Amino acid sequence: MTEDPFAGRTAVITGAASGIGAALAAELGARGMSLVLADIDEIGVRRMAAEMRDRKVHALGVGVDVSDPNSVAALAEASYTEFGSVELLCNNAGVLLLGTVAESSLGDWRWLSSVNVEGTLNCLHAFLPQMRRASGWRYVMNTSSTHAFLPDTSRSALYSATKHAVLGLTLGLRTELAADGIGVTLLCPGQAATRILDSQRNRPQSYGRRAGEPFGTGVIPMSIEPAEVARIAVEGIRRESPVVFALPEDTRATFRSQVESMWRLADDALGEHLETRAAAVD
Template sequence: MSEMDKTIQGRTAVVTGAAGGIGAALAAELGARGMSVVVADIDGEGAKFVADKLTLDGVRALGVRVDVTDRESVQALRQAAYQEFGSVELLCNNAGVLLFGDIADSSIGDWRWLSAVNIEGMLNCLHAFLPDMRERTGWRHVMNTASTHAFLADPGHTSLYSATKHAILGMTLGLRSELAADDIGVTVLCPGQAATRIMDSQRNRPAAFGRKAPEPFGTGIIPMAIAPEEVARLAVEAVLRDAPMVFALPEHGYDMFRAQVEEMWRLADNALADRA
């Protein structure tokens, strides 16, 4: 065990969206480094399955069903976490959903669902866990999962999804500044092209948000992608370094992502030049 791992050994993490993909990988990575883990997901059976598997591996783990869009459900998650482990030192706001579609063709229900899960769900968890975290001392940290889409000048048929990830980026960087006085670290995780089921997000879409959006690329696992376990490793190491930001994408995507970020800067440079 490294010296950095000793920082989190014996502490407790809550990971939302943890029944599969990056969330499940985060729970496993944190458990392997000595943390107790609350595996939280709207898929309650999936959360319990992941927690039971971690328990067999010697990790103290608890599976809890949570709907992050529901404040009462998130408060129940908080109560379950404290009842089982007594404290929470790491909050990983990882629950998120994806839709494809042009803005003109998207429904208000599409936006409301995306923002309810990706943005308001994160806020519900922050409001539930931060008050107690701020009253404590010692190591504490928050990690919010955004996306490389938070940096794209041309998001390409994911404008609404990308808008929610821009919001997460802005709020996370602001939160890092706000919590500095409390000595609570904050990191934003920006995965790109990870091998998860995010294209099948609508399997958990409530009917209250209206008809399902088209799924032009299918609902399978993203191909030619970085493994969730590698995303989790990079993310946890960034948390232990108290890094403000961490990217996790396959190597073959580096050049394309750099070009996309450079396009964002080019647009800004051109706008500034227009004022000169």
Template sequence: MEQLEGKVAVVTGGGSGIGQGIVGACVEAGMPVVIADIDLDGAERVASAARESGVDALAVQVDVSDRTAMEVLAERAYEEFGEVNLLCCNAGVIVETSIVDSTDADWEWLFRVNVMGAVHGAQAFVPRMREQAGEAHIVNTSSMAGLTVPPVNVAVYAASKHAVVALTDRLRHEVAADGIGVSVLCPGGVASRLFEGHRHAPADLADKITPALRTEGRGRMSPALVGKRVLDAMRA
């Protein structure tokens, strides 16, 4: 997808962090953008900045773990812009725990958001992308933790991100004949708000995002640089 100006993007988790970085890159490329986030205030703030830059933007509150909510997101995006050329399933959460000490709630929350968020994105958008005239591409955000075994207690997160890599590779094969591109984003350390996910965590999991994890943003790649690299890869 070499020409991005005027193409429409939808970014989940777009109200902060990597998602905001992707939105910023889309705005610089002249792409109308739908910013989806469970934090509506954050999504509205990012959308407002996009509009000030002269780009059409829509903020939508979405819980990606809810398939119906993702269907509503797709409906709103297509009603507003007619088609979606780039879908970035980026929303993600993390907890710090070992496998032995983890709870079913840990696994359920991270897999609902990190894995099912990408699944729900495909289920909601691919049927519509197949019908549209314009080209389409999906980017699912995994992590370097989806390719390696991290040396810290983020086993549940790593397992969910390995799953994202696998499902993205399978999705790429499933939609290739439709002309829909699919990529997986596996960034290393990024100075994002991932470690502030306790804001939206179930009450019994909030304390598993420790102060040590929350302050690991120092010396990490900026979300803006990640966003730029995503679009550079799209153009390649």
């Protein structure tokens, strides 16, 4: 696709109160889209919507807990009531905590997966039925992470596991929705200058005690700016790319070597299997 598909259409963006979600709002709004901005931080997301309206963008801010199917259903109803259609769904809401598998609690896992995995599914179930019945350009972008491609996820195994799930879900969804004419892209940021280290500020008490925060709660240093992530993501949607990586320029060579190490694990295992079969034949 070479033309700009965004102007005059509506996007729903979760996790839109700050970080990459807010940057996606600014990028898509500048390209002429109407916006439904959703976040568990209701005050923050309504403020972001007001900023978009100050820029002459038609924007609605909605407080939403993506882990709650009823909350997401209410988001879908508000979106269609306000705009009549949704052409782009950006499942961007995500949370992070760090710690070893042995030290992490089941509450840690349940919280991470409830937002990162079930939150994505809840949004898909709420929006896809009407998107599939519509016609014309329609698109879904799910946010995963470069962590879905790393061979060593020490201290981030639970988080990485949820992002592996989003990877598998998105690649399968891309095939499933092709027949409906709906495009799907996986966004994989790495080291973005966001508040993701402070994700537990929104962690419900029902998931138990907060995990330790070994790297503090500040903005990630030596990072790519959210605005650049959003620009790369939106260009990836325009090109209908299956996967889009957005990470600092000076970390790309390291990331490529990490991905190559990941695939060497498979190559080594397959090689051992072939050697075992050859020895058995001999």
